[in-house]
Amino acid sequence: MASTSKKRSNAKKERRPKRKVCNFCADKQPDINYKDVARLRKYISERGKILPRRISGNCASHQRGLTVAVKRARVIAFLPFVAE
Ligand SMILES: [Zn+2]
Numbered sequence: 393m394a395s396t397s398k399k400r401s402n403a404k405k406e407r408r409p410k411r412k413v414c415n416f417c418a419d420k421q422p423d424i425n426y427k428d429v430a431r432l433r434k435y436i437s438e439r440g441k442i443l444p445r446r447i448s449g450n451c452a453s454h455q456r457g458l459t460v461a462v463k464r465a466r467v468i469a470f471l472p473f474v475a476e
Contacts, residue, residue, distance in 0.1 A: 414451040416451075424460075426462075432458070432462050440474045442458070442462050
């Protein structure tokens with residue numbers, strides 16, 4: 393077992409990722425269109441998974457809209473459920 397060294401790593405430069413701004417908010421687009429495949433593609437991984445918010449940087453409401461849009465697009469086969 394490790395000793396009880398509870399020294400806080402007081403690194404001078406803490407990793408603070410730059411505050412990402414939601415792309416949809418920045419664009420002032422009212423909502424996300426599921427037919428906008430080019431746009432939705434930026435928010436899915438190459439395996440076809442939806443990127444989590446911590447990566448995409450979207451705000452909560454837009455991320456929610458995005459997942460709905462991606463799921464709709466999948467159903468009508470604009471986007472893959474899973475890429476082979
Ligand atoms: Zn937003």
